[in-house]
Amino acid sequence: MGISPGEGTGALEKALDVLDAIGAAPEGLxxxxxxxxxxxxxxxxxRLLATLVARGLVRRDPLRKVYCLGFRCFEMARQAYAMxxxxxxxxxxxxxxxxxxxETTYLAALDGRDVISLExxxxxxxxxxxAALGERKPVHCTSQGKAILSAMPDEARExxxxxxxxxxxxxxxxxxxxxxxxxxxxxxxxxYAIDDEEIVLGVRCVGAPVIDSAGRVRGAISVAGPAYRLTxxxxxxxxxxxxxxxxxxxxxxxxxxxxxxAGAETxxxxxPGPWAFRGAHPxxxxxxxxxxxxxxxxxxxxxxxxxxDREIALAESPIVALVRGxxxxxxxxxxxxxxxxxxxxxxxxxxxxxxRVLAACNGDGDAVWAATALxxxxxxxxxxxxxxxxxxxxxxxxxVQCLGWQAREQTLYATLPGSGTILMLQPGQAAVRRLVxxxxxxxxxxxxxxxxxxxxxxxxxxxxxxxxxxxxxxxxRVVGLPVPCATDLAIVxxxxxxxxxxxxxxxxSVPIDVLGNAPLSGRLLVFDL
Numbered sequence: 001m002g003i004s005p006g007e008g009t010g011a012l013e014k015a016l017d018v019l020d021a022i023g024a025a026p027e028g029l030x031x032x033x034x035x036x037x038x039x040x041x042x043x044x045x046x047r048l049l050a051t052l053v054a055r056g057l058v059r060r061d062p063l064r065k066v067y068c069l070g071f072r073c074f075e076m077a078r079q080a081y082a083m084x085x086x087x088x089x090x091x092x093x094x095x096x097x098x099x100x101x102x103e104t105t106y107l108a109a110l111d112g113r114d115v116i117s118l119e120x121x122x123x124x125x126x127x128x129x130x131a132a133l134g135e136r137k138p139v140h141c142t143s144q145g146k147a148i149l150s151a152m153p154d155e156a157r158e159x160x161x162x163x164x165x166x167x168x169x170x171x172x173x174x175x176x177x178x179x180x181x182x183x184x185x186x187x188x189x190x191x192y193a194i195d196d197e198e199i200v201l202g203v204r205c206v207g208a209p210v211i212d213s214a215g216r217v218r219g220a221i222s223v224a225g226p227a228y229r230l231t232x233x234x235x236x237x238x239x240x241x242x243x244x245x246x247x248x249x250x251x252x253x254x255x256x257x258x259x260x261x262a263g264a265e266t267x268x269x270x271x272p273g274p275w276a277f278r279g280a281h282p283x284x285x286x287x288x289x290x291x292x293x294x295x296x297x298x299x300x301x302x303x304x305x306x307x308x309d310r311e312i313a314l315a316e317s318p319i320v321a322l323v324r325g326x327x328x329x330x331x332x333x334x335x336x337x338x339x340x341x342x343x344x345x346x347x348x349x350x351x352x353x354x355x356r357v358l359a360a361c362n363g364d365g366d367a368v369w370a371a372t373a374l375x376x377x378x379x380x381x382x383x384x385x386x387x388x389x390x391x392x393x394x395x396x397x398x399x400v401q402c403l404g405w406q407a408r409e410q411t412l413y414a415t416l417p418g419s420g421t422i423l424m425l426q427p428g429q430a431a432v433r434r435l436v437x438x439x440x441x442x443x444x445x446x447x448x449x450x451x452x453x454x455x456x457x458x459x460x461x462x463x464x465x466x467x468x469x470x471x472x473x474x475x476x477r478v479v480g481l482p483v484p485c486a487t488d489l490a491i492v493x494x495x496x497x498x499x500x501x502x503x504x505x506x507x508x509s510v511p512i513d514v515l516g517n518a519p520l521s522g523r524l525l526v527f528d529l
Contacts, residue, residue, distance in 0.1 A: 001263050014040060015048050019069075022058060028066030033349045075308045086210065086218055087119050089252040093245040094121040099236060103225035106207075108144040109218070111136070113164050115145045118219070127226060137199060140180055141173045142165050143207030144220040146193035147246075150184045151209035151217040157184070173198045192239035193220075197227055204221035204230040208246035212253040221246050240247060251474040265477045266501075271448035273309030275522030276302070279504030281322040282447075282524075283329060290342065291492050292329045293504050293524065294319040301331055301340055302524075304502070309524055312344040321360035323368050332357055353390045359414075360384075361403040369412055371400040381414065381425065394425055394432060402488065404448030406456075409471075415458065417444040422458065422469070436473040447488030449501065451529065459486035459503060466503060485510055491529065500528045 018037050024031055029037070035045045049067060052058035056072030075337030087107065094105040098121040107119040110340040112138040139145030139160065149157050161184075166175040172182050195205040207222030223230075223242055230238075276295035279302075283292040290305035299315035301322075317334040324330070328341035330349065334356075337349040353370055358379055360370040368384040379400040382392040402415045412425040413435070420438040422445060435456065438445060443463020449455060454471040464484050468477035485506040492502050507515070515521060 003091065011048075014038070015052060018045065018048050018052065019057060019073075022067055023069055023073075026068075028061055028068040030066050034067070076245065085253055086249075090119060090210070090219075090221055090249045093249050094119060096240065096407065097121075097221070097223055097245055098123055100241065101223050101225070103223050103230065106144065106222045106224060107210075108137075108142075108148075109221055110139065110145070110148050110224070111450075113160055115139055115142055115148065115220070123225060125225070125229075128515060138164070138167065138169070140164055140167055141195065141198040143193040143195040143205040143222050143224075146187055147207040147209040147220040147222075148182060148217055150187035150193060151211055169199050170197055170201045171427050172201075173417070188240065191243035191336065194232075194235050194239070195224075196232065196235075202227050204232075204235060206230070206235045206242055208239070208243040210246045210251045210253070212252065213470055213474045218250065218253060221249065232425055235447075266527050268479070268481055268525050270520045270523040270525055271304060271309045271502075272307070273302075273304075274311075275507050276504070276519075276524075277508040277522065278487065278506045279485045279522060279524060280506075281319065282488055282502050282504050283322045283324065284490050284492050284502075285329075286324055288493050292322055293502075294322060294331070296320070297508055299333060301329070303342065304524060312337075312342070313340045313346050318358050321370075323360050324362050332360055350388075353384060353386050354388075355390075358400045359403045361405050361412075363412070364407060364410075365406045369403050369405060371396075371403055371414065373399065381412070383427075393427065394430070396423070396432070401445070402447050404450065406450045406454075408450075408454065413448050413456065415448060416447045417446065417461075420445055422448075422456065434473075436469055436475075446486065447504075449489045449491050451491060451499075457489055457491075457501065459489050461485045461487060461506070466501070479502055479527060481505075483518045483523075483525070484514060485521065486525075492526075494528075500526045501529055502526050 059070040104123040108115040185434040205224035277297040280296040301313040321332040337352040357371040424433040443460030
Protein backbone atom coordinates (compact mmCIF):
# COMPACT_ATOMS: atom_id res chain seq x y z
CA MET A 1 0.00 0.00 0.00
CA GLY A 2 1.44 3.43 -0.97
CA ILE A 3 2.15 6.18 1.52
CA SER A 4 0.94 9.72 0.82
CA PRO A 5 3.61 12.49 0.89
CA GLY A 6 2.48 13.87 4.25
CA GLU A 7 1.74 10.61 5.98
CA GLY A 8 3.95 9.74 8.93
CA THR A 9 5.47 13.23 9.21
CA GLY A 10 3.29 14.55 12.03
CA ALA A 11 6.09 14.61 14.64
CA LEU A 12 8.43 16.34 12.21
CA GLU A 13 5.86 19.01 11.42
CA LYS A 14 5.26 19.62 15.12
CA ALA A 15 9.02 19.95 15.75
CA LEU A 16 9.27 22.47 12.89
CA ASP A 17 6.31 24.39 14.32
CA VAL A 18 8.18 24.58 17.63
CA LEU A 19 11.29 25.91 15.86
CA ASP A 20 9.24 28.48 13.95
CA ALA A 21 7.55 29.70 17.12
CA ILE A 22 10.83 30.04 19.01
CA GLY A 23 12.51 31.70 16.04
CA ALA A 24 9.74 34.30 15.88
CA ALA A 25 10.27 35.21 19.56
CA PRO A 26 13.76 36.70 20.06
CA GLU A 27 13.14 36.89 23.83
CA GLY A 28 12.40 33.16 23.97
CA LEU A 29 9.32 31.14 24.96
CA UNK A 30 8.53 28.95 27.94
CA UNK A 31 7.23 25.40 27.65
CA UNK A 32 3.71 26.28 28.75
CA UNK A 33 3.53 29.24 26.38
CA UNK A 34 4.70 27.06 23.50
CA UNK A 35 2.07 24.42 24.27
CA UNK A 36 -0.61 27.10 24.39
CA UNK A 37 0.44 28.82 21.15
CA UNK A 38 0.70 25.58 19.21
CA UNK A 39 -2.32 23.87 20.83
CA UNK A 40 -0.19 20.85 21.72
CA UNK A 41 -0.11 18.74 24.91
CA UNK A 42 2.67 19.81 27.29
CA UNK A 43 4.08 16.29 27.32
CA UNK A 44 4.43 16.41 23.50
CA UNK A 45 6.12 19.81 23.64
CA UNK A 46 8.45 18.52 26.37
CA ARG A 47 9.57 15.56 24.23
CA LEU A 48 10.06 17.74 21.15
CA LEU A 49 12.08 20.30 23.10
CA ALA A 50 14.28 17.61 24.65
CA THR A 51 15.15 16.30 21.18
CA LEU A 52 15.80 19.77 19.74
CA VAL A 53 18.00 20.73 22.70
CA ALA A 54 20.00 17.52 22.34
CA ARG A 55 20.64 18.35 18.65
CA GLY A 56 21.70 21.93 19.45
CA LEU A 57 18.83 23.49 17.50
CA VAL A 58 17.26 24.90 20.67
CA ARG A 59 18.86 26.01 23.94
CA ARG A 60 17.27 26.62 27.34
CA ASP A 61 17.99 29.78 29.28
CA PRO A 62 18.22 28.48 32.90
CA LEU A 63 17.71 31.90 34.46
CA ARG A 64 14.58 32.97 32.58
CA LYS A 65 13.44 29.37 31.99
CA VAL A 66 12.66 30.01 28.34
CA TYR A 67 13.78 28.33 25.13
CA CYS A 68 15.70 30.16 22.36
CA LEU A 69 17.19 29.10 19.05
CA GLY A 70 20.42 27.13 19.47
CA PHE A 71 23.73 27.98 17.91
CA ARG A 72 23.40 24.99 15.57
CA CYS A 73 20.69 26.94 13.76
CA PHE A 74 23.15 29.75 13.03
CA GLU A 75 25.81 27.28 11.89
CA MET A 76 23.33 25.66 9.53
CA ALA A 77 22.18 29.03 8.25
CA ARG A 78 25.74 30.02 7.38
CA GLN A 79 26.26 26.72 5.59
CA ALA A 80 22.94 26.98 3.77
CA TYR A 81 23.81 30.36 2.33
CA ALA A 82 27.41 29.26 1.68
CA MET A 83 28.73 32.72 2.41
CA UNK A 84 31.54 32.42 4.94
CA UNK A 85 33.78 34.43 2.59
CA UNK A 86 31.21 37.22 2.44
CA UNK A 87 30.75 37.37 6.21
CA UNK A 88 34.50 37.28 6.86
CA UNK A 89 35.23 39.93 4.22
CA UNK A 90 32.53 42.26 5.57
CA UNK A 91 33.38 41.97 9.28
CA UNK A 92 36.04 44.70 9.41
CA UNK A 93 34.09 47.10 7.20
CA UNK A 94 30.96 46.67 9.32
CA UNK A 95 32.92 47.58 12.44
CA UNK A 96 34.55 50.57 10.72
CA UNK A 97 31.17 51.87 9.56
CA UNK A 98 29.75 51.33 13.04
CA UNK A 99 32.62 53.30 14.57
CA UNK A 100 32.30 56.04 11.92
CA UNK A 101 28.56 56.52 12.44
CA UNK A 102 27.78 55.16 15.91
CA GLU A 103 24.84 53.31 14.32
CA THR A 104 24.15 49.61 13.75
CA THR A 105 25.56 48.11 10.57
CA TYR A 106 24.30 45.05 8.70
CA LEU A 107 25.27 42.54 6.06
CA ALA A 108 22.48 40.91 4.05
CA ALA A 109 22.03 38.63 1.06
CA LEU A 110 19.19 37.99 -1.36
CA ASP A 111 17.00 34.92 -0.82
CA GLY A 112 14.16 34.72 -3.32
CA ARG A 113 12.22 37.98 -3.02
CA ASP A 114 13.53 38.72 0.47
CA VAL A 115 16.81 39.84 1.95
CA ILE A 116 18.11 37.92 4.93
CA SER A 117 20.40 39.37 7.59
CA LEU A 118 23.73 37.52 7.82
CA GLU A 119 25.71 39.74 10.20
CA UNK A 120 25.18 42.72 12.48
CA UNK A 121 27.47 45.10 14.34
CA UNK A 122 25.56 46.94 17.09
CA UNK A 123 25.78 50.71 17.36
CA UNK A 124 26.89 52.73 20.36
CA UNK A 125 23.46 54.13 21.31
CA UNK A 126 20.92 52.52 23.60
CA UNK A 127 18.16 53.50 21.15
CA UNK A 128 19.27 51.82 17.94
CA UNK A 129 18.23 49.55 15.10
CA UNK A 130 18.21 45.93 16.27
CA ALA A 131 16.99 43.66 13.46
CA ALA A 132 17.73 40.03 14.35
CA LEU A 133 20.24 37.86 12.51
CA GLY A 134 18.42 35.62 10.09
CA GLU A 135 15.48 38.02 9.87
CA ARG A 136 13.86 38.22 6.44
CA LYS A 137 12.65 41.48 4.94
CA PRO A 138 10.92 42.30 1.64
CA VAL A 139 13.40 43.27 -1.04
CA HIS A 140 11.43 46.32 -2.26
CA CYS A 141 11.42 48.39 0.94
CA THR A 142 14.91 47.99 2.41
CA SER A 143 18.09 49.78 1.45
CA GLN A 144 19.85 46.42 1.24
CA GLY A 145 17.24 44.96 -1.09
CA LYS A 146 17.14 48.00 -3.34
CA ALA A 147 20.94 48.11 -3.46
CA ILE A 148 21.10 44.44 -4.52
CA LEU A 149 18.35 44.90 -7.13
CA SER A 150 20.09 47.95 -8.59
CA ALA A 151 23.28 45.96 -9.22
CA MET A 152 21.61 42.91 -10.77
CA PRO A 153 21.41 42.26 -14.53
CA ASP A 154 18.29 43.87 -16.02
CA GLU A 155 16.54 40.60 -16.83
CA ALA A 156 17.05 39.07 -13.38
CA ARG A 157 15.95 42.28 -11.66
CA GLU A 158 12.82 42.53 -13.81
CA UNK A 159 11.78 38.97 -12.88
CA UNK A 160 11.95 39.80 -9.17
CA UNK A 161 10.23 43.18 -9.41
CA UNK A 162 7.52 41.87 -11.75
CA UNK A 163 6.48 39.06 -9.42
CA UNK A 164 7.08 40.80 -6.09
CA UNK A 165 4.13 41.67 -3.85
CA UNK A 166 4.80 45.36 -3.14
CA UNK A 167 3.08 45.40 0.22
CA UNK A 168 2.87 48.71 2.08
CA UNK A 169 4.52 48.26 5.47
CA UNK A 170 4.39 52.00 6.25
CA UNK A 171 2.75 54.96 4.51
CA UNK A 172 6.15 55.65 2.88
CA UNK A 173 6.67 52.19 1.33
CA UNK A 174 7.05 52.22 -2.46
CA UNK A 175 4.17 50.15 -3.87
CA UNK A 176 4.21 51.30 -7.50
CA UNK A 177 6.46 49.28 -9.84
CA UNK A 178 7.26 52.21 -12.09
CA UNK A 179 8.34 54.28 -9.11
CA UNK A 180 10.42 51.36 -7.81
CA UNK A 181 12.18 51.02 -11.18
CA UNK A 182 12.94 54.75 -11.13
CA UNK A 183 14.32 54.44 -7.59
CA UNK A 184 16.56 51.55 -8.67
CA UNK A 185 17.91 53.56 -11.62
CA UNK A 186 18.83 56.38 -9.24
CA UNK A 187 20.41 53.88 -6.85
CA UNK A 188 22.53 52.35 -9.59
CA UNK A 189 23.71 55.78 -10.76
CA UNK A 190 24.78 57.05 -7.33
CA UNK A 191 25.98 53.71 -5.91
CA TYR A 192 23.83 53.49 -2.77
CA ALA A 193 20.18 53.03 -1.76
CA ILE A 194 18.07 54.76 0.90
CA ASP A 195 15.26 53.34 3.02
CA ASP A 196 13.35 56.44 4.15
CA GLU A 197 11.12 54.90 6.86
CA GLU A 198 9.77 52.47 4.27
CA ILE A 199 9.82 49.33 6.42
CA VAL A 200 9.61 50.78 9.96
CA LEU A 201 8.41 54.28 10.77
CA GLY A 202 11.09 56.25 12.57
CA VAL A 203 13.99 54.21 11.12
CA ARG A 204 16.16 55.16 8.16
CA CYS A 205 18.85 53.15 6.44
CA VAL A 206 21.47 53.56 3.72
CA GLY A 207 22.94 50.54 1.92
CA ALA A 208 25.25 49.62 -0.97
CA PRO A 209 25.71 46.45 -3.03
CA VAL A 210 28.69 44.14 -2.54
CA ILE A 211 29.95 43.16 -6.02
CA ASP A 212 32.82 40.75 -6.64
CA SER A 213 35.51 41.26 -9.27
CA ALA A 214 33.49 39.26 -11.82
CA GLY A 215 30.64 41.78 -11.53
CA ARG A 216 28.29 39.47 -9.61
CA VAL A 217 26.30 41.04 -6.78
CA ARG A 218 26.85 39.00 -3.62
CA GLY A 219 24.89 40.96 -1.03
CA ALA A 220 24.73 44.40 0.55
CA ILE A 221 25.94 46.26 3.63
CA SER A 222 23.99 49.01 5.35
CA VAL A 223 23.85 51.49 8.22
CA ALA A 224 20.53 51.87 10.08
CA GLY A 225 19.31 54.02 12.93
CA PRO A 226 16.55 56.30 14.22
CA ALA A 227 15.34 58.85 11.70
CA TYR A 228 16.06 61.74 14.06
CA ARG A 229 19.77 60.84 13.99
CA LEU A 230 19.94 59.63 10.40
CA THR A 231 18.47 62.66 8.67
CA UNK A 232 18.14 62.70 4.89
CA UNK A 233 21.09 65.08 4.70
CA UNK A 234 23.24 62.72 6.79
CA UNK A 235 22.20 59.75 4.65
CA UNK A 236 23.40 61.55 1.53
CA UNK A 237 26.76 62.16 3.22
CA UNK A 238 27.06 58.58 4.45
CA UNK A 239 26.03 57.00 1.14
CA UNK A 240 29.43 57.34 -0.59
CA UNK A 241 31.18 56.02 2.55
CA UNK A 242 28.96 52.93 2.59
CA UNK A 243 29.45 52.42 -1.15
CA UNK A 244 33.23 52.58 -0.78
CA UNK A 245 33.14 50.11 2.12
CA UNK A 246 31.01 47.75 0.00
CA UNK A 247 33.53 48.05 -2.84
CA UNK A 248 36.34 47.04 -0.48
CA UNK A 249 34.34 44.03 0.70
CA UNK A 250 33.69 42.95 -2.89
CA UNK A 251 37.39 43.28 -3.74
CA UNK A 252 38.19 40.61 -1.16
CA UNK A 253 35.72 38.06 -2.51
CA UNK A 254 36.77 35.28 -4.86
CA UNK A 255 34.86 35.12 -8.13
CA UNK A 256 32.71 32.13 -9.02
CA UNK A 257 35.57 30.70 -11.06
CA UNK A 258 37.86 31.08 -8.06
CA UNK A 259 35.20 29.49 -5.84
CA UNK A 260 35.03 26.48 -8.14
CA UNK A 261 38.79 26.14 -8.12
CA ALA A 262 39.07 26.53 -4.35
CA GLY A 263 38.56 22.83 -3.77
CA ALA A 264 41.63 22.03 -5.87
CA GLU A 265 44.48 24.31 -4.88
CA THR A 266 46.85 25.56 -7.55
CA UNK A 267 49.69 23.06 -7.86
CA UNK A 268 52.96 24.83 -7.03
CA UNK A 269 56.14 22.83 -7.70
CA UNK A 270 59.84 23.45 -7.19
CA UNK A 271 62.27 23.45 -10.11
CA PRO A 272 65.12 20.92 -9.72
CA GLY A 273 68.28 22.65 -8.54
CA PRO A 274 69.99 24.06 -5.44
CA TRP A 275 68.31 26.63 -3.21
CA ALA A 276 69.36 30.28 -3.05
CA PHE A 277 69.91 32.42 0.03
CA ARG A 278 67.74 35.07 -1.55
CA GLY A 279 66.35 34.32 -4.98
CA ALA A 280 65.40 37.47 -6.88
CA HIS A 281 64.94 39.32 -10.19
CA PRO A 282 63.48 36.61 -12.51
CA UNK A 283 63.75 37.74 -16.13
CA UNK A 284 62.33 35.87 -19.14
CA UNK A 285 64.61 36.12 -22.17
CA UNK A 286 63.49 38.03 -25.22
CA UNK A 287 63.79 34.94 -27.43
CA UNK A 288 61.43 33.06 -25.08
CA UNK A 289 63.85 30.24 -24.35
CA UNK A 290 65.24 30.76 -20.87
CA UNK A 291 64.66 32.35 -17.48
CA UNK A 292 67.44 34.33 -15.83
CA UNK A 293 67.35 34.84 -12.07
CA UNK A 294 69.77 35.64 -9.27
CA UNK A 295 70.81 34.68 -5.78
CA UNK A 296 71.06 38.26 -4.57
CA UNK A 297 72.92 37.57 -1.30
CA UNK A 298 75.39 34.85 -2.32
CA UNK A 299 75.69 36.83 -5.51
CA UNK A 300 75.39 34.61 -8.53
CA UNK A 301 73.46 34.52 -11.80
CA UNK A 302 71.25 31.46 -12.42
CA UNK A 303 69.74 30.17 -15.66
CA UNK A 304 66.66 27.98 -15.99
CA UNK A 305 66.14 26.34 -19.39
CA UNK A 306 65.01 22.96 -20.72
CA UNK A 307 63.72 22.05 -17.28
CA UNK A 308 67.13 22.52 -15.64
CA ASP A 309 68.36 25.22 -13.28
CA ARG A 310 72.09 26.01 -13.04
CA GLU A 311 74.51 28.68 -11.85
CA ILE A 312 76.43 30.33 -14.68
CA ALA A 313 78.25 33.39 -13.25
CA LEU A 314 79.27 35.05 -9.99
CA ALA A 315 79.02 38.72 -9.05
CA GLU A 316 81.31 40.79 -6.79
CA SER A 317 78.53 42.09 -4.51
CA PRO A 318 74.81 41.66 -3.83
CA ILE A 319 72.74 41.79 -7.03
CA VAL A 320 70.07 44.51 -7.18
CA ALA A 321 68.62 44.06 -10.70
CA LEU A 322 68.71 42.14 -13.96
CA VAL A 323 67.81 43.66 -17.33
CA ARG A 324 67.92 42.16 -20.81
CA GLY A 325 71.00 42.96 -22.86
CA UNK A 326 72.22 41.98 -26.30
CA UNK A 327 72.51 38.14 -26.41
CA UNK A 328 72.44 37.94 -22.64
CA UNK A 329 71.62 39.81 -19.46
CA UNK A 330 72.96 42.89 -17.66
CA UNK A 331 73.66 42.17 -13.99
CA UNK A 332 73.47 45.23 -11.74
CA UNK A 333 75.19 44.71 -8.39
CA UNK A 334 76.17 47.08 -5.61
CA UNK A 335 79.73 47.61 -6.89
CA UNK A 336 79.17 47.71 -10.63
CA UNK A 337 77.55 46.27 -13.74
CA UNK A 338 78.45 43.38 -15.99
CA UNK A 339 77.07 41.80 -19.15
CA UNK A 340 76.71 38.01 -19.01
CA UNK A 341 75.99 35.72 -21.97
CA UNK A 342 74.21 32.36 -21.84
CA UNK A 343 77.55 30.50 -21.85
CA UNK A 344 78.64 32.38 -18.71
CA UNK A 345 81.08 34.77 -20.44
CA UNK A 346 81.03 38.07 -18.53
CA UNK A 347 82.34 41.57 -19.36
CA UNK A 348 82.21 44.68 -17.18
CA UNK A 349 80.28 47.78 -18.26
CA UNK A 350 81.88 51.11 -17.46
CA UNK A 351 79.06 53.52 -18.16
CA UNK A 352 76.14 53.07 -15.82
CA UNK A 353 74.11 55.15 -13.42
CA UNK A 354 76.07 56.72 -10.60
CA UNK A 355 74.56 56.38 -7.14
CA ARG A 356 72.87 53.46 -5.41
CA VAL A 357 70.54 51.62 -7.76
CA LEU A 358 67.40 50.27 -6.06
CA ALA A 359 65.66 48.65 -9.03
CA ALA A 360 65.74 48.50 -12.83
CA CYS A 361 63.71 47.01 -15.68
CA ASN A 362 63.48 46.98 -19.47
CA GLY A 363 61.09 49.30 -21.24
CA ASP A 364 60.15 49.48 -24.91
CA GLY A 365 62.96 48.74 -27.33
CA ASP A 366 66.36 49.46 -25.77
CA ALA A 367 64.95 51.66 -23.00
CA VAL A 368 65.93 50.83 -19.42
CA TRP A 369 64.08 52.30 -16.43
CA ALA A 370 65.83 52.60 -13.09
CA ALA A 371 65.27 53.86 -9.56
CA THR A 372 68.11 55.27 -7.46
CA ALA A 373 68.20 56.20 -3.79
CA LEU A 374 67.93 59.90 -2.93
CA UNK A 375 70.21 61.32 -0.22
CA UNK A 376 67.24 62.66 1.74
CA UNK A 377 65.37 59.31 1.52
CA UNK A 378 63.04 58.11 -1.15
CA UNK A 379 63.88 57.39 -4.78
CA UNK A 380 64.42 59.04 -8.13
CA UNK A 381 62.90 57.18 -11.07
CA UNK A 382 63.84 57.73 -14.68
CA UNK A 383 65.16 56.32 -17.94
CA UNK A 384 68.80 55.50 -18.62
CA UNK A 385 70.55 57.84 -21.09
CA UNK A 386 73.13 56.57 -23.58
CA UNK A 387 75.94 58.13 -21.50
CA UNK A 388 74.89 56.11 -18.44
CA UNK A 389 73.22 58.97 -16.56
CA UNK A 390 69.63 58.90 -15.35
CA UNK A 391 66.97 61.13 -16.90
CA UNK A 392 64.84 61.58 -13.78
CA UNK A 393 61.08 61.71 -14.41
CA UNK A 394 59.66 61.26 -10.90
CA UNK A 395 60.75 61.52 -7.27
CA UNK A 396 59.08 59.26 -4.71
CA UNK A 397 59.10 59.76 -0.96
CA UNK A 398 60.02 56.18 -0.03
CA UNK A 399 62.38 53.48 -1.37
CA VAL A 400 61.38 51.49 -4.46
CA GLN A 401 61.77 47.70 -4.36
CA CYS A 402 60.88 46.77 -7.96
CA LEU A 403 60.05 48.37 -11.31
CA GLY A 404 58.01 46.77 -14.08
CA TRP A 405 57.07 48.04 -17.55
CA GLN A 406 53.57 47.23 -18.82
CA ALA A 407 53.93 47.62 -22.58
CA ARG A 408 50.22 47.32 -23.39
CA GLU A 409 49.29 50.33 -21.24
CA GLN A 410 52.66 52.08 -21.71
CA THR A 411 52.88 52.38 -17.94
CA LEU A 412 55.71 51.91 -15.46
CA TYR A 413 54.78 50.26 -12.16
CA ALA A 414 56.75 50.56 -8.91
CA THR A 415 56.42 48.64 -5.64
CA LEU A 416 56.88 50.43 -2.31
CA PRO A 417 57.08 47.77 0.42
CA GLY A 418 57.21 50.32 3.24
CA SER A 419 53.64 51.45 2.65
CA GLY A 420 52.43 48.36 0.77
CA THR A 421 51.71 50.44 -2.33
CA ILE A 422 51.98 49.76 -6.05
CA LEU A 423 52.31 52.96 -8.08
CA MET A 424 51.48 53.61 -11.74
CA LEU A 425 53.67 56.11 -13.61
CA GLN A 426 53.01 57.14 -17.21
CA PRO A 427 55.78 58.82 -19.23
CA GLY A 428 54.87 62.41 -20.02
CA GLN A 429 52.68 62.77 -16.94
CA ALA A 430 54.06 64.16 -13.70
CA ALA A 431 51.18 62.79 -11.66
CA VAL A 432 51.67 59.47 -9.91
CA ARG A 433 48.66 57.15 -9.52
CA ARG A 434 48.15 54.44 -6.94
CA LEU A 435 46.98 51.03 -8.11
CA VAL A 436 46.56 49.55 -4.65
CA UNK A 437 47.75 49.72 -1.05
CA UNK A 438 47.75 46.37 0.74
CA UNK A 439 47.52 46.05 4.54
CA UNK A 440 50.76 45.07 6.26
CA UNK A 441 49.16 41.95 7.63
CA UNK A 442 48.97 40.58 4.07
CA UNK A 443 52.77 40.55 3.74
CA UNK A 444 55.27 42.85 2.03
CA UNK A 445 54.70 43.40 -1.67
CA UNK A 446 57.71 42.17 -3.63
CA UNK A 447 58.11 42.00 -7.40
CA UNK A 448 55.89 42.56 -10.44
CA UNK A 449 54.61 40.57 -13.42
CA UNK A 450 51.91 41.31 -16.01
CA UNK A 451 49.65 38.85 -17.80
CA UNK A 452 48.04 39.14 -21.22
CA UNK A 453 44.68 40.16 -19.72
CA UNK A 454 46.16 43.24 -18.03
CA UNK A 455 46.40 41.65 -14.59
CA UNK A 456 49.17 42.75 -12.25
CA UNK A 457 50.83 40.03 -10.17
CA UNK A 458 52.94 40.59 -7.07
CA UNK A 459 54.42 38.36 -4.39
CA UNK A 460 53.69 38.76 -0.68
CA UNK A 461 56.88 38.22 1.28
CA UNK A 462 56.01 36.82 4.74
CA UNK A 463 52.52 36.29 3.33
CA UNK A 464 52.92 32.75 1.90
CA UNK A 465 51.21 33.80 -1.35
CA UNK A 466 51.27 35.57 -4.69
CA UNK A 467 48.26 37.60 -5.79
CA UNK A 468 46.74 38.95 -8.99
CA UNK A 469 45.23 42.43 -9.14
CA UNK A 470 42.74 43.39 -11.83
CA UNK A 471 43.54 46.53 -13.88
CA UNK A 472 41.37 48.58 -11.48
CA UNK A 473 43.33 47.35 -8.46
CA UNK A 474 40.80 44.84 -7.18
CA UNK A 475 42.22 41.59 -5.82
CA UNK A 476 40.89 38.71 -7.93
CA ARG A 477 43.21 35.75 -7.32
CA VAL A 478 45.37 34.44 -4.48
CA VAL A 479 47.73 31.50 -4.94
CA GLY A 480 49.05 30.00 -1.73
CA LEU A 481 52.71 29.00 -1.60
CA PRO A 482 54.55 26.35 0.43
CA VAL A 483 57.10 28.99 1.53
CA PRO A 484 56.69 32.24 3.48
CA CYS A 485 59.01 34.57 1.58
CA ALA A 486 58.39 34.91 -2.16
CA THR A 487 60.56 37.72 -3.52
CA ASP A 488 59.66 38.23 -7.18
CA LEU A 489 57.90 36.59 -10.12
CA ALA A 490 57.83 36.37 -13.92
CA ILE A 491 55.56 34.82 -16.53
CA VAL A 492 57.33 32.20 -18.66
CA UNK A 493 56.31 29.94 -21.56
CA UNK A 494 56.27 26.15 -21.28
CA UNK A 495 57.44 23.97 -24.15
CA UNK A 496 53.82 23.32 -25.22
CA UNK A 497 53.06 27.04 -25.47
CA UNK A 498 51.11 27.28 -22.20
CA UNK A 499 52.19 29.86 -19.63
CA UNK A 500 53.59 29.39 -16.16
CA UNK A 501 54.35 31.72 -13.28
CA UNK A 502 57.92 31.44 -12.01
CA UNK A 503 58.54 32.64 -8.45
CA UNK A 504 61.84 33.32 -6.72
CA UNK A 505 61.96 32.76 -2.95
CA UNK A 506 64.18 33.50 0.03
CA UNK A 507 65.75 31.18 2.59
CA UNK A 508 68.08 33.50 4.47
CA SER A 509 65.41 35.32 6.52
CA VAL A 510 63.22 32.29 7.30
CA PRO A 511 63.49 31.28 11.00
CA ILE A 512 64.74 27.76 11.64
CA ASP A 513 61.49 26.67 13.29
CA VAL A 514 59.52 27.86 10.22
CA LEU A 515 62.03 26.31 7.81
CA GLY A 516 61.00 22.85 8.98
CA ASN A 517 57.50 23.52 7.60
CA ALA A 518 58.81 25.31 4.50
CA PRO A 519 61.76 23.24 3.21
CA LEU A 520 61.37 24.62 -0.33
CA SER A 521 62.37 28.12 0.82
CA GLY A 522 65.02 29.51 -1.53
CA ARG A 523 63.96 27.32 -4.47
CA LEU A 524 62.58 28.51 -7.80
CA LEU A 525 58.84 27.65 -7.85
CA VAL A 526 56.41 27.40 -10.77
CA PHE A 527 52.68 26.95 -11.30
CA ASP A 528 50.51 26.86 -14.41
CA LEU A 529 48.45 29.92 -15.27
